[in-house]
Every structure is written in C-alpha cells, then in structure tokens.
Amino acid sequence: MKSILSTNYYVHFQGNAYQNLDTYLKENFHSKVFILVDTNTKKFCLPLFLKKAAFSLDVEIIEVEAGEVYKNIDTCSHLWNKLSEQGADRKSLMVNLGGGVITDMGGFVASTFKRGMKFINIPTTLLSMVDASVGGKTGVDLGVLKNQIGLFSNPEMVLIDMDFLKTVTQREMRSGLAEIIKYGFTFDRSLWYTIKDFTSVDMKDVVNLVYKSVAIKNEVVLQDLMENSVRKSLNFGHTIGHAIESYFLESPDKESLTHGEAIAIGMVIELYFSYKTFGFPMELTDDLKAFVKSYYGEVRIEEKDIAKITDLMKYDKKNVSGRINFVLVEKLENCKLDVQLSPELIQEGIHYYIKN
Incomplete structure (x- = not known):
C-alpha cells in the first residue's frame, strides 16, 4: 500500500513501514530509544515488533498498566520520571506501541519532556489505526473527562502493520x-x-477499510x-x-x-x-x-x-x-x-x- 503524506510526516503501511523505520533510524541520530507499551502490548505486540524492526541501538522498554483509566496526569508523571531516571534527553526517541491510550499519552509525554523529544506512533488496534494515527492530537483525560489535557504535536512517522490486529479481541475490533x-x-x-x-x-475487509479511513482523515486534517x-x-x-x-x-x-x-x-x-x-x-x-x-x-x-x-x-x-x-x-x-x-x-x- 502506498504511504500517505500528512502535514509533515508519512503514514506507512505493512512491510513498507519497517523499511522506512529502518531508513529513518539509520539517517537520524538518537541518543536513546524508548518503547512505550502497556501490559497487553508488551505481551502480544512487542515480540512481533522487535522481530520485524531493526534497531542498532539498545532500546529501553517502559511499561504502564493497560486501560483508559490510566490515561491521566499521574501516569504521565510516572513516565516523565522514568525517562529522567533512564537518561532520556531531547535527542532521544519515543516509540509508542499500542492503542489510542498509548499513542495519545505517549505523544503527549514525549512532546512535553524537556520541551520535546521525537516520537513515532505504531497503533496496534483498529481504533487507533483509523483514528489516532493521523492528526497530531496528543493528550490525557482529566478524571473521567476525555482528552481534556493535551496539545497538537506530530510524530516523526506512523507505522501501520495489520498483523497487530491478530492480537486484539473481537470486542476491540x-x-x-x-x-x-x-x-x-x-x-x-x-x-x-x-x-x-x-x-x-473479516480481516480481508479490514485492510481496505483502514486505508480508506486514514486517507479520509488525512484529507480533512490537511484542510483544517x-x-x-x-x-x-x-x-x-x-x-x-x-x-x-x-x-x-x-x-x-x-x-x-x-x-x-x-x-x-x-x-x-x-x-x-x-x-x-x-x-x-x-x-x-x-x-x-x-x-x-x-x-x-x-x-x-x-x-x-x-x-x-x-x-x-x-x-x-x-x-x-x-x-x-x-x-x-x-x-x-x-x-x-x-x-x-x-x-x-x-x-x-x-x-x-x-x-x-
């Protein structure tokens, strides 16, 4: 599938995603690479991602609890402290591997840590692929109030690999x-x-639905x-x-x-x-x-x-x-x-x- 150009970054699909990630990592210096996961994506998605991705640097895995209830400032504080303890700086890279909670919150944490470090989003659920993958919205909830705290900040790229959908439940689909x-x-x-x-x-239908949805949202975002x-x-x-x-x-x-x-x-x-x-x-x-x-x-x-x-x-x-x-x-x-x-x-x- 052809990559989709958004405001100043690309959304890459399938095998093309990993080729572009490899090129990006070779052409850009990063002092450290951090991969943000939740308890589910660490178990089900991280092994698949590390098998497909090529990292010349050692990566640090940062794990948070899974669920919307943890999409809050307390979790952000935990992540900012983790980054600080593990020596992250403005030349570090955050890779957000997960659903909308992880990509929204990870983008917000990266964008605000030391006034901004670069991040890449890798959505692993159907919802995050068709919604959170484009548009630059990052943020967290305020109590139970959805997405009250956040900012617009674009990732370096978005990688969509449909194989991650094999790890999610029918309810999430x-x-x-x-x-x-x-x-x-x-x-x-x-x-x-x-x-x-x-x-x-049906997975056969999903591939076209995802691509069409990303293309629609991207066209809207480019206008506004x-x-x-x-x-x-x-x-x-x-x-x-x-x-x-x-x-x-x-x-x-x-x-x-x-x-x-x-x-x-x-x-x-x-x-x-x-x-x-x-x-x-x-x-x-x-x-x-x-x-x-x-x-x-x-x-x-x-x-x-x-x-x-x-x-x-x-x-x-x-x-x-x-x-x-x-x-x-x-x-x-x-x-x-x-x-x-x-x-x-x-x-x-x-x-x-x-x-x-």
Whole structure:
C-alpha cells in the first residue's frame, strides 16, 4: 500500500513501514530509544515488533498498566520520571506501541519532556489505526473527562502493520469499526454500506477499510489542522458518546464501555437529532440503531442516568462560552457544525436509543 503524506510526516503501511523505520533510524541520530507499551502490548505486540524492526541501538522498554483509566496526569508523571531516571534527553526517541491510550499519552509525554523529544506512533488496534494515527492530537483525560489535557504535536512517522490486529479481541475490533462507520456517514457512504451487513469483522475487509479511513482523515486534517472548521466533522457521535463513555467509566454499578461502543450509541442519538433538526432520513437512523444494538449489544441506560450524562456534555472540547455544540448530519456526507439543541431534544434523543 502506498504511504500517505500528512502535514509533515508519512503514514506507512505493512512491510513498507519497517523499511522506512529502518531508513529513518539509520539517517537520524538518537541518543536513546524508548518503547512505550502497556501490559497487553508488551505481551502480544512487542515480540512481533522487535522481530520485524531493526534497531542498532539498545532500546529501553517502559511499561504502564493497560486501560483508559490510566490515561491521566499521574501516569504521565510516572513516565516523565522514568525517562529522567533512564537518561532520556531531547535527542532521544519515543516509540509508542499500542492503542489510542498509548499513542495519545505517549505523544503527549514525549512532546512535553524537556520541551520535546521525537516520537513515532505504531497503533496496534483498529481504533487507533483509523483514528489516532493521523492528526497530531496528543493528550490525557482529566478524571473521567476525555482528552481534556493535551496539545497538537506530530510524530516523526506512523507505522501501520495489520498483523497487530491478530492480537486484539473481537470486542476491540468492533470498537474500531465505530470510527469507520463515522466516516461512512460524514464523508464516504460506501464505508457504511460495506459495514452494515457485517456479522463479524473479516480481516480481508479490514485492510481496505483502514486505508480508506486514514486517507479520509488525512484529507480533512490537511484542510483544517487545528480543528477550526471541517475537522470538527470528525466529532460526529462524540459529544454524547464521550459523555456516555465517561459516565459508564465513573459509575460503580456500570460496566465500562469501549470508546467505540460509546461512540456508536452517540451516533445513533445524534442521527436522531439530525432527523429532528435537518430532516435526515429516519429510515437510515433506524438502520443504524438496529445495527448498533445488534452488533454491539444493548447498553442499558436508565432514566436516572440521563441527567448525569447530559451534565457531562458541558465539558466537551467543542463547547464555546458554555454552549454545547453538536456535529449533525443533514444528509449522507454533509455535516452541520456547531449546532445547539434544546435540553428537551437532547433527552428525546437519548430516549430514542433506549426504546426498542
């Protein structure tokens, strides 16, 4: 697959990825190389990566616990201390090997350590390949509030190796598929029509879906790096979705959702808003709802949860002057940005998901 040029770095795929990594390491001096992993990627992905990659330098492995709950400033402090203890400097290189938590947090830690050291992202989950691989967003959560602390900082390159997907669960594969569905409604309807008949994620289909998704996101980012206009479209489903994800993460009586599971619910609800506000076809809204409930399973949202979920939306990064801004879909491949809705409609949309 042909490499994709982003703002000032490339996304490389498959065997081509390791050839470019080898060339980069030979042509650039690095005092030390650090590989950031979590407990899962250390076990399942690191051996495969070290087998395929050629390092002339010794590498230091830094390990953190796996999970969104560890994507916070406390973990960053631990990593900054580890880097300092192990002699990292501004000529060191950080290789982030993992899902979105690792690439987001690793990029943030590298970009802020001694005012910046270089980093490379190697996403190992479907979600991180199609979402975190392009765009330069780094950061961590503030408590349960998603991605509240961070900055834009580009990696030296992104390497996508589909073999890592053999190490992830079907649940994680389904999670990543939600972000591809997002691209299907906002930029390329063929993606949605390809996915809607899935009963499981077939690896033969995944390769093309990943490449198309990266190409779409990259085209958007090149138009709007700092998310002032069209890049906001990539937040479709995320205003409510992030609030649901945060609420389920902090509630002791709820099982935490994956990012994709929460965003899938968010897209169903925000399509309902799109139907009520812009006349988006109800048939397509019902189709997505049926697919999400069948494919991801029914998530129980109770009446008592609604007020708490809506309250969490006030922390969304797209908000301005206290106004909650939604990305809605007027018709397939045509988004409306910065849409404000009444509290009544927001509750109505959540009820739409809840009811059979």
